Amino acid sequence: MTGAGPGQALHSSHSDTTSGYVVRREGGRVILRTLDDRLVTVHLTATTSGERLRNLGEPYADVTPRLYDELTPGTLVFAYGPVYQEDEGPYLQAGHLVFAGGAASRWPHERAGWWTDQLRELAAFYRRAQFGERDVDFGDYRTDLRNSGQKATRQVQETDTISRMVYGMASTFLLTGDERALTVAERGSRYLHDHMRFVDQDADVVYWYHGIDVTGDREHKLFASEFGDDYRAIPAYEQIYALVGLVQTYRVTGDPTILADIEGTVRLFERFFHDPKLGGYYSHIDPVTLSPHDESLGPNRSRKNWNSVGDHAPAYLFNLYLATGAERYRRMLEHTFDMIVTHLPDRSPDGSPFVRERFHADWTPDHAWGWQQNRAVVGHNLKIAWNLMRMQGTLPKREYRALAESLGKTMPSVGLDRRRGGWYDLVERIPERGRHAFVWHDRKSWWQQEQAILAYLILAGHTGDDDFLRHARESAAFYNAFFLDHDEGGVFFTVLAQGIPYLMGNERLKGSHAMSMYHKAELCYLAEVYTRLLVHREPLDLHFRPGPDARYPDRLLRVSPDVFPPGAVVLDSVTVDGRPYADFDPTELTVRLPDSASPLAVRATVRPADRRDR
Amino acid sequence: MSFTASLGSAGSSTVLHLAGRLTDADVRTLRTLVDQAVGGAPRRLLVDANDLEALVPAGVRCLAFAQQHLAPGTEMVIAGASEDLRQALAHAGLTDSMTVVTATAAA
Numbered sequence A: 001m002t003g004a005g006p007g008q009a010l011h012s013s014h015s016d017t018t019s020g021y022v023v024r025r026e027g028g029r030v031i032l033r034t035l036d037d038r039l040v041t042v043h044l045t046a047t048t049s050g051e052r053l054r055n056l057g058e059p060y061a062d063v064t065p066r067l068y069d070e071l072t073p074g075t076l077v078f079a080y081g082p083v084y085q086e087d088e089g090p091y092l093q094a095g096h097l098v099f100a101g102g103a104a105s106r107w108p109h110e111r112a113g114w115w116t117d118q119l120r121e122l123a124a125f126y127r128r129a130q131f132g133e134r135d136v137d138f139g140d141y142r143t144d145l146r147n148s149g150q151k152a153t154r155q156v157q158e159t160d161t162i163s164r165m166v167y168g169m170a171s172t173f174l175l176t177g178d179e180r181a182l183t184v185a186e187r188g189s190r191y192l193h194d195h196m197r198f199v200d201q202d203a204d205v206v207y208w209y210h211g212i213d214v215t216g217d218r219e220h221k222l223f224a225s226e227f228g229d230d231y232r233a234i235p236a237y238e239q240i241y242a243l244v245g246l247v248q249t250y251r252v253t254g255d256p257t258i259l260a261d262i263e264g265t266v267r268l269f270e271r272f273f274h275d276p277k278l279g280g281y282y283s284h285i286d287p288v289t290l291s292p293h294d295e296s297l298g299p300n301r302s303r304k305n306w307n308s309v310g311d312h313a314p315a316y317l318f319n320l321y322l323a324t325g326a327e328r329y330r331r332m333l334e335h336t337f338d339m340i341v342t343h344l345p346d347r348s349p350d351g352s353p354f355v356r357e358r359f360h361a362d363w364t365p366d367h368a369w370g371w372q373q374n375r376a377v378v379g380h381n382l383k384i385a386w387n388l389m390r391m392q393g394t395l396p397k398r399e400y401r402a403l404a405e406s407l408g409k410t411m412p413s414v415g416l417d418r419r420r421g422g423w424y425d426l427v428e429r430i431p432e433r434g435r436h437a438f439v440w441h442d443r444k445s446w447w448q449q450e451q452a453i454l455a456y457l458i459l460a461g462h463t464g465d466d467d468f469l470r471h472a473r474e475s476a477a478f479y480n481a482f483f484l485d486h487d488e489g490g491v492f493f494t495v496l497a498q499g500i501p502y503l504m505g506n507e508r509l510k511g512s513h514a515m516s517m518y519h520k521a522e523l524c525y526l527a528e529v530y531t532r533l534l535v536h537r538e539p540l541d542l543h544f545r546p547g548p549d550a551r552y553p554d555r556l557l558r559v560s561p562d563v564f565p566p567g568a569v570v571l572d573s574v575t576v577d578g579r580p581y582a583d584f585d586p587t588e589l590t591v592r593l594p595d596s597a598s599p600l601a602v603r604a605t606v607r608p609a610d611r612r613d614r
Numbered sequence B: 001m002s003f004t005a006s007l008g009s010a011g012s013s014t015v016l017h018l019a020g021r022l023t024d025a026d027v028r029t030l031r032t033l034v035d036q037a038v039g040g041a042p043r044r045l046l047v048d049a050n051d052l053e054a055l056v057p058a059g060v061r062c063l064a065f066a067q068q069h070l071a072p073g074t075e076m077v078i079a080g081a082s083e084d085l086r087q088a089l090a091h092a093g094l095t096d097s098m099t100v101v102t103a104t105a106a107a
Helices: A064-070 A114-131 A159-176 A179-196 A236-242 A244-253 A256-273 A295-300 A306-310 A312-324 A327-343 A378-392 A398-415 A446-463 A466-482 A519-535 B024-039 B057-069 B083-091
Strands: A014-026 A029-034 A039-043 A049-052 A076-086 A089-093 A096-099 A156-158 A197-200 A205-208 A211-213 A220-222 A303-305 A358-360 A375-377 A426-428 A540-544 A556-558 A569-576 A579-581 A590-592 A602-608 B004-010 B013-022 B044-055 B075-081 B099-102
Touching (some): A014 A039, A049 A064, A076 A466, A114 A159, A114 A179, A114 A519, A159 A179, A159 A211, A159 A519, A179 A197, A179 A211, A179 A244, A197 B083, A205 A236, A236 A256, A236 A306, A244 A256, A244 A540, A295 A303, A303 A306, A306 A312, A306 A327, A312 A327, A312 A556, A327 A378, A375 A378, A398 A446, A398 A466, A446 A466, A446 A519, A466 A519, A519 A540, A519 A602, B004 B024, B013 B024, B044 B083, B057 B075, B057 B083, B083 B099
Parallel strands (some): A039 A089, A049 A096, B044 B075, B075 B099
Antiparallel strands (some): A014 A029, A029 A039, A076 A096, A156 A211, A211 A220, A375 A426, A569 A579, A569 A602
């Protein structure tokens, strides 16, 4: 093999994305300050194109004719193009620029209504994909959707993916008041009740089928999980996510049937998954004996993991507490967070910055399980930071805040792509050669970006730390620049490190066991809430549709959009069926519902507390 | 009457005969037989419950488990189900997934 010749630089090029803030432009040379504070030069050519960041549903915003005008100092730019290796270092040629904001005007994704508009588009995509222009009939629902939204060949309806879609639709209604979205949420909730529910009257619990195969004439019930990690077991996370849409719909409507199913499932967690001696929740139970210790569970026998302990809170428990104000749910939240701060951080000498995720029954770490071994899911760490900060809103504890802030400060150096932006997926917990190696790849998945955006928004909102706010903005910019599918609709599951959609295997799908309409909708819902109320301190309207038989404790509709510290957010005004309504408590954020023979249309305007409220 | 179970065949059907009172202590026996029954990839699974006096919820879950592991389109029939069993199957959401033939009262 001979050495590199003069033409080698051309032939060894690759293409990549560089992210940074414009420092200055010198002719066709643009100096950027990268996310990790390095100066790089990007070279424009005669064919470099540019666009402004745009939302789903918005037309392409071409700025190619005025690139120089757009390259104002302080603007965050994603520059993609060939990289040539030269003696003096890499030469970055810009093929395409995405302008993500950050200079004089407000970041585009912080415009009031940005996330609400995105959620509206997502709801339209999933409604169209599942039901076309027909009436909403969940008999037509299929879990697997191709990239375009077309149904794939597998004829399975998974409980969790229906519930995740229901969550997305109920959240759409909360922000928009769109009755079509609520119809989907209510019919989906009813379908889960009628087709996916297993009532055990002796034990007084409810559990949920994994799903139904509707290939034949009859429903083929899938009882135990069909997936490799959980095969022939009932995993806690499937039962947890079965509630995600039900609880969000219950928040809106107060439906007593939904509440009964929710309460029965919480009893399932407490009776069969909970470890009353050492705390936490087991990750799997046997489908017949309902024991977490059954030999049939194999590597999942007597195990606890991040999902079985930590997913209760974001998936349903915060929302159930918000809807009911019930102390028992606050205590359950406290228990899960106490377990997290006690057992998940690695306090060993030279411990990993990442939490531990899998445990034996006695909480000794399990570093031998399946794909996890001693590895970290970056998004789980961010999810912990986000939810610990939420918990601060109702039960502040020093330990909660300390771990949340510690993770918030540490994760960028170990989980963030500081050259291109965006958050990685699975990495080794223990560094070698000065880095936490990627386990499978350096791709980025949509849901982990969500965790980052929400974690840093709430960290910024509650601490006022500018670094946290910068991470929130940069994470949101990357997500909006690369994950939105402007051609087919929806959101990409995975992008390559440089932001190009990865459309292979299950990751090419818009609907699958791992993806429906939860994370992307939750991001839209809470990013709108946090941005409006915590960052820009603006009011926000929320919509509810309590039925005449709504079963809320004390018949009080609780309208707080998320868990906030007492007095941080107040209820400013209420309308019922379009008319001003005065029977509400501004500081408790509750509305005493009037008697009614039909569902009520309640609009609640909440805002950050200010001097008027003191 | 204590619980007994046996596996046999009738024509193209695999027949699981259940008798007596199924308690938690008997569930492993039933589960083993269910595994055998579905492992044979039957064209039809007939559960003969005419002599079944009672069963614990874990027994219903065994039947749910059996139904899942039959190939889609394979018929599962519960023959001679008592009203209690029919109700338990209904609460379990299984009556849309299998044919339940209730026991007729003696004249």
